[in-house]
Amino acid sequence: MTYDNSKEVTIRLSKRELGLLNHITSGLYRRIDSDVTEWGSSCTGHDVIEHDNFGKDAILGLYKEAKNAVDSFYTDENELQLPKDSRGNRNPNWY
Numbered sequence: 001m002t003y004d005n006s007k008e009v010t011i012r013l014s015k016r017e018l019g020l021l022n023h024i025t026s027g028l029y030r031r032i033d034s035d036v037t038e039w040g041s042s043c044t045g046h047d048v049i050e051h052d053n054f055g056k057d058a059i060l061g062l063y064k065e066a067k068n069a070v071d072s073f074y075t076d077e078n079e080l081q082l083p084k085d086s087r088g089n090r091n092p093n094w095y
Contacts, residue, residue: 015074022066029063032056 013021028047035045045051050059 022070025063025066028059
């Protein structure tokens with residue numbers, strides 16, 4: 001499968017959706033070299049599908065864009081999560 005990296009796509013996300021994207025991409029970024037051993041050879045590692053199908057450059061680019069959006073618009077990553085109810089629990093049915 002070949003991807004055209006010259007085209008950009010603009011998407012609209014809610015704060016919760018941006019928070020989820022930021023959370024997922026930060027995990028992918030932290031494990032970006034999980035398929036490389038300490039001595040430099042390759043292994044199965046984590047996120048094999050993401051590494052093989054999309055490439056590490058796509059993971060890095062998406063992580064940077066999501067992180068930049070969060071840093072530009074929000075002072076606290078907790079703002080991107082679900083609001084808490086009166087008991088301090090996050091309400092998954094909140095819209």
